[in-house]
Amino acid sequence: MANKKSKGEENNELKKLIAHAKEYGYVYPSSEIYDGLQAVYDYGAYGSELKNNLKRLWWECMVRLNENVVGLDSAIFMHPTTWKASGHVDSFNDPMVDNKDSKKRYRADVLIEEYAESLRKAGEVDKGNVIESEMNQLLEAEDLAAVKDLIEREDIKCPISGTCNWTDVRQFNLMFDTQIGSVADDSGKIYLRPETAQGIFVNFLNVQKTARQKVPFGIAQIGKAFRNEIVARQFIFRMREFEQMEMQFFVRPGEEMKWFEHWKSVRLKWHKALGVPEDKLRIHEHEKLAHYANAAVDIEFEFPFGFKEVEGIHSRTDFDLKQHQEFSKKKMQYFDPEINQNYIPYVVETSIGADRLFLMTLFNAFVEEEVGEGDKVKQRTYLKLHPALAPIKAAILPLTKKDGLPEKGREIFDRLRFDFNLIYEDTQSIGKRYTRQDLIGTPFCIAVDHQTLEDDTVTIRHRDTTEQKRVSIDALHARLSEACSFTRIFEQL
Ligand code: GAP
Numbered sequence: 001m002a003n004k005k006s007k008g009e010e011n012n013e014l015k016k017l018i019a020h021a022k023e024y025g026y027v028y029p030s031s032e033i034y035d036g037l038q039a040v041y042d043y044g045a046y047g048s049e050l051k052n053n054l055k056r057l058w059w060e061c062m063v064r065l066n067e068n069v070v071g072l073d074s075a076i077f078m079h080p081t082t083w084k085a086s087g088h089v090d091s092f093n094d095p096m097v098d099n100k101d102s103k104k105r106y107r108a109d110v111l112i113e114e115y116a117e118s119l120r121k122a123g124e125v126d127k128g129n130v131i132e133s134e135m136n137q138l139l140e141a142e143d144l145a146a147v148k149d150l151i152e153r154e155d156i157k158c159p160i161s162g163t164c165n166w167t168d169v170r171q172f173n174l175m176f177d178t179q180i181g182s183v184a185d186d187s188g189k190i191y192l193r194p195e196t197a198q199g200i201f202v203n204f205l206n207v208q209k210t211a212r213q214k215v216p217f218g219i220a221q222i223g224k225a226f227r228n229e230i231v232a233r234q235f236i237f238r239m240r241e242f243e244q245m246e247m248q249f250f251v252r253p254g255e256e257m258k259w260f261e262h263w264k265s266v267r268l269k270w271h272k273a274l275g276v277p278e279d280k281l282r283i284h285e286h287e288k289l290a291h292y293a294n295a296a297v298d299i300e301f302e303f304p305f306g307f308k309e310v311e312g313i314h315s316r317t318d319f320d321l322k323q324h325q326e327f328s329k330k331k332m333q334y335f336d337p338e339i340n341q342n343y344i345p346y347v348v349e350t351s352i353g354a355d356r357l358f359l360m361t362l363f364n365a366f367v368e369e370e371v372g373e374g375d376k377v378k379q380r381t382y383l384k385l386h387p388a389l390a391p392i393k394a395a396i397l398p399l400t401k402k403d404g405l406p407e408k409g410r411e412i413f414d415r416l417r418f419d420f421n422l423i424y425e426d427t428q429s430i431g432k433r434y435t436r437q438d439l440i441g442t443p444f445c446i447a448v449d450h451q452t453l454e455d456d457t458v459t460i461r462h463r464d465t466t467e468q469k470r471v472s473i474d475a476l477h478a479r480l481s482e483a484c485s486f487t488r489i490f491e492q493l
Contacts (some may be wrong), residue, residue, distance in 0.1 A: 039232025049391030072198025099158035292319035383441030
């Protein structure tokens with residue numbers, strides 16, 4: 001890969017984005033006045049709009065554009081047996097280890113992976129690879145004592161204390177639990193869902209029958225998921241409370257590979273249609289498959305901290321439905337009228353985190369460039385968000401606060417506000433107001449001046465080029481519609 005970044009550069013890029021997100025109303029640490037809560041974040045005025053736009057786009061593409069995909073909104077709390085059946089109670093674990101000196105907790109596999117990566121970066125590629133594959137074998141065999149031996153043998157140190165004084169490696173279940181009702185013993189113990197998928201599986205027959213669907217068909221939902229991540233880092237990349245957008249596609253047994261390939265290509269195309277450059281996306285094939293899968297890939301994006309998963313496409317076989325049939329003693333079979341057979345469908349899943357998609361979108365949009373010449377060179381920062389995704393579509397900016405310009409500006413604002421999310425602003429210099437809209441990522445600024453009062457025209461300034469054009473007020477609605485509708489994205493799918 002060209003232009004490999006140093007750790008310092010990676011951190012700077014991330015820090016800059018975090019600061020920008022906070023300063024311009026995108027993302028804040030949760031309960032910040034109490035010093036925040038690790039790996040939990042809140043979305044501000046513009047962040048919540050961007051996130052809603054991303055979720056709406058996903059929903060429209062998955063549900064509205066596919067006649068055989070329907071929606072669901074299932075509860076976060078589910079019967080606790082759900083998680084026994086799905087395997088989460090017994091095996092939704094990460095191996096953790098604590099450093100006794102710094103009292104810091106790490107994921108043992110991440111600690112070893114980072115060490116292996118540092119060896120590869122230092123030219124010891126083979127050694128790095130051997131260590132990583134040894135770790136994978138030990139974790140597969142659940143030999144946690146040997147994982148600790150490996151850490152000690154390689155003298156892998158805690159980055160904080162610099163010592164190799166480690167506790168034993170233990171399995172740590174990532175599910176949060178709580179009590180339902182007033183019973184304080186284990187009988188009332190329930191979990192906060194760690195994925196939205198199980199809500200889809202347990203409703204499979206309800207939805208199939210009531211929405212009159214025939215296999216192959218899909219069920220999609222967007223909702224919160226919770227994981228008690230051992231190491232929560234990299235801003236909203238790994239959170240303890242996050243949102244997933246998942247779709248389970250039910251197919252005839254034996255046809256799952258065809259559909260797996262189909263959804264892999266559909267989803268990759270979707271990311272490209274959103275404007276993610278091709279060289280920043282890649283497909284990562286899973287070598288080690290989860291217990292329920294017979295094929296799995298990740299769609300990865302090149303964040304400043306490396307290529308990382310944004311979306312997973314998994315062929316989940318009939319594992320989940322079979323397990324729920326066994327644990328609930330209720331039939332999960334589908335009668336296929338075309339072949340006159342009963343069977344438990346196989347499932348291909350597409351699963352993307354709304355917050356990771358948000359982070360990818362912000363990184364992609366963040367532009368810093370030098371403008372001007374000679375000693376007039378200055379830096380311009382803006383968010384080059386797709387107009388269909390931008391939180392604010394246009395800002396209406398009267399040049400001055402007098403001569404009837406604010407009234408005219410309000411009139412334009414009122415004409416457009418039903419169809420577009422707008423800002424009206426009439427204080428500060430026009431230059432400062434343009435800069436602020438650039439930083440928020442508003443694609444169009446509409447300036448109202450004295451000529452507007454004479455001929456009903458305004459200037460429209462384009463965020464990316466800063467070019468200004470005179471257009472009639474009557475033409476504004478069509479211009480904004482053309483640029484800001486999802487149709488342009490749909491056409492590329
Ligand atoms: N139902 C399958 C499933 O949950 P996953 O790979 O564990 O698969 C799917 O998660 C997606 O959810 C990931 O690709 C990622 O975008 C998002 N995700 C998972 N854990 C996350 C976390 N702790 N914080 C933010 N997003 C997360």
